[in-house]
Amino acid sequence: MATTADVEYNYLGKTGVKVSNICLGTMTFGKQEGGPFNFYDTPTHSDEKMAHTLINRFVDLGGNFIDTANVYTGGSSETIIGNWFQSKQSNRNDVVLATKVRFNTKDKEPNNLGLSRRHITQALEGSLQRLQTEYIDLYQGHGWDNATPVEETLRTFADLVRCGKIHYYGYSNLCGWQLQQVVDTYKTLGLQPCVTLQQQYSLLHRESEWEPFMVCQNEGIAVLPWSPLTGGLLTGKFKREGVPDASTSRVGYMLAQKAFGQLGAWSQFSGDDQYWQIIDVLKQISNENDKTIAQVALKWVLQKSCVASVVIGATSLKQLEENMAAGSTQWQLTDEQMEALDTVSPNNKPYPYNMLWNARNAGRYNPFYEKSVKIPKSSI
Numbered sequence: 456m457a458t459t460a461d462v463e464y465n466y467l468g469k470t471g472v473k474v475s476n477i478c479l480g481t482m483t484f485g486k487q488e489g490g491p492f493n494f495y496d497t498p499t500h501s502d503e504k505m506a507h508t509l510i511n512r513f514v515d516l517g518g519n520f521i522d523t524a525n526v527y528t529g530g531s532s533e534t535i536i537g538n539w540f541q542s543k544q545s546n547r548n549d550v551v552l553a554t555k556v557r558f559n560t561k562d563k564e565p566n567n568l569g570l571s572r573r574h575i576t577q578a579l580e581g582s583l584q585r586l587q588t589e590y591i592d593l594y595q596g597h598g599w600d601n602a603t604p605v606e607e608t609l610r611t612f613a614d615l616v617r618c619g620k621i622h623y624y625g626y627s628n629l630c631g632w633q634l635q636q637v638v639d640t641y642k643t644l645g646l647q648p649c650v651t652l653q654q655q656y657s658l659l660h661r662e663s664e665w666e667p668f669m670v671c672q673n674e675g676i677a678v679l680p681w682s683p684l685t686g687g688l689l690t691g692k693f694k695r696e697g698v699p700d701a702s703t704s705r706v707g708y709m710l711a712q713k714a715f716g717q718l719g720a721w722s723q724f725s726g727d728d729q730y731w732q733i734i735d736v737l738k739q740i741s742n743e744n745d746k747t748i749a750q751v752a753l754k755w756v757l758q759k760s761c762v763a764s765v766v767i768g769a770t771s772l773k774q775l776e777e778n779m780a781a782g783s784t785q786w787q788l789t790d791e792q793m794e795a796l797d798t799v800s801p802n803n804k805p806y807p808y809n810m811l812w813n814a815r816n817a818g819r820y821n822p823f824y825e826k827s828v829k830i831p832k833s834s835i
């Protein structure tokens with residue numbers, strides 16, 4: 456029974472299903488050494504006991520939405536969740552469970568990847584076994600598959616819905632034209648619609664606002680932002696001087712492994728004035744609201760209208776409780792605070808937005824036309 460269930464429950468896109476506005480991300484459950492992503496063996500990852508403690512507390516605080524993927528920690532994340540269901544610490548039906556398919560789980564096996572009918576059906580059987588369940592609530596394509604016709608993928612998802620193995624499907628990590636192709640295809644073929652888009656989205660990653668989120672808004676697809684704290688970078692816990700510690704944070708570990716992808720080395724990052732300006736504005740707003748920096752960063756994402764639930768990560772009970780409190784209905788950021796964060800965070804306009812989108816269309820908002828977009832003042 457939830458002790459402080461003041462998280463909000465939103466519809467999972469155009470479905471009648473309600474999910475907590477905080478979704479528990481489980482990429483840090485279990486470990487995988489030498490796996491495809493170096494961060495799967497981060498020192499802060501949770502072992503099974505700790506993972507179960509986190510899920511129990513999440514549910515206790517009103518959370519009912521859990522996200523995993525067949526590739527997370529080589530399948531350990533799904534196994535740990537399955538063992539939790541099996542231990543009867545909760546009723547399977549109380550949880551809306553999401554997992555994903557697309558990437559390969561075995562090297563050198565040419566058909567162990569993609570969104571073909573063959574791979575999706577095989578991967579789903581593996582996930583159902585590890586998760587010790589008969590159905591997945593939300594089955595997500597983990598990314599685009601350039602080789603498989605989208606018709607084949609969508610017919611497969613539709614068949615899996617018809618036979619009850621999945622209830623809904625969504626996608627993750629798509630660009631605008633890909634999502635629009637998905638939409639046009641399910642509409643043309645009269646198949647089940649895609650209900651969610653799980654996308655990297657935070658004050659440091661706003662690229663999806665330009666294209667994918669426009670499609671979501673037009674088509675009623677719910678956005679599920681992942682890495683809302685950019686892996687911990689939006690918590691204010693890293694100092695400009697000195698390098699983040701490799702043994703106490705994923706950010707520090709990835710820097711030490713030189714696996715920091717788009718963000719480059721810390722020296723490059725610590726020299727990025729815009730990042731520190733975002734932290735400063737977050738700090739100021741967190742003081743105004745008597746909240747933490749992480750809570751304000753999460754609230755900014757939560758208050759975006761296309762978002763149904765934010766996929767958080769937590770490696771301790773303290774982090775989990777702090778992040779869950781961001782989902783509380785008891786506090787909101789004001790329009791001015793949202794505006795200040797919109798303005799300080801990078802969202803460089805690509806062409807043709809920089810040419811005619813904002814200035815020419817801001818005055819062309821038509822409330823009688825459902826696809827007309829209200830352009831925020833900060834992006835004009």
Ligand SMILES: NC(=O)c1ccc[n+]([C@@H]2O[C@H](COP(=O)([O-])OP(=O)(O)OC[C@H]3O[C@@H](n4cnc5c(N)ncnc54)[C@H](OP(=O)(O)O)[C@@H]3O)[C@@H](O)[C@H]2O)c1
Nearest residue numbers: 480481482499681682683684685686687704705767768770
């Ligand atoms: N669809 C996709 O392709 C995709 C990709 C990535 C992730 N995801 C999903 O999104 C979930 C969340 O991703 P994420 O873990 O990157 O999310 P995140 O919220 O950006 O980062 C979470 C990490 O930040 C640190 N942290 C969290 N709360 C904190 C707090 N209050 N104070 C200080 N540090 C805090 C923790 O790492 P340390 O303790 O190690 O610092 C934690 O693991 C994943 O579990 C997964 O379900 C999906």
